[in-house]
Amino acid sequence: MRIINRKLRNNLFTGNFKAAKKSQQNFSAAFFILWQSQAIHAILRTDVFTLPLPTRIAAIIHDNxxxxxxxxxxxxxxxxxxxxxxxxxxxxxxxxxxxxx
Incomplete structure (x- = not known):
């Protein structure tokens, strides 16, 4: 994740916006996968009640x-x-x- 984030910053500062967009998409996808797989919960030492999974958030929004x-x-x-x-x-x-x- 740090490498993807570093690439995103470097591409934004050098004006390479197409590569920056791709880096941002990669970062977002990686973050979403880590969050959904509860790896972010392990890193932050939290539970799914405090930080709900993205699919749970989407279900709550859909229901309400x-x-x-x-x-x-x-x-x-x-x-x-x-x-x-x-x-x-x-x-x-x-x-x-x-x-x-």
Whole structure:
């Protein structure tokens, strides 16, 4: 894993993005396999309750998707309203600063 991670960093810093993407894919696949096989659990000395397996996480998301979708919609709506309000406030602030500064 360290070798793959080192290759990824080197490729990113040298501008070799195609090789960096391949290194990232290799790192992700290796990490997923180690996690699913519980090797990460052995390294971190934890159990599957504390760090669930990826397949278990996917199953939980699948089982609770309808309830999660309601919460996701609420979160996105509130976030969008906040961003729009803040953007408007900043535009008004910029106009006032330009006029009176």
């Amino acid at each position: 998707w309808s309830a999660m979708l309601v919460n996701i919609k609420s979160t996105v709506m509130v976030s969008a309203i906040g961003i729009i309000f803040y953007a408007g406030l900043m535009i008004v602030g910029a106009i006032v600063m330009k006029k009176y500064h």
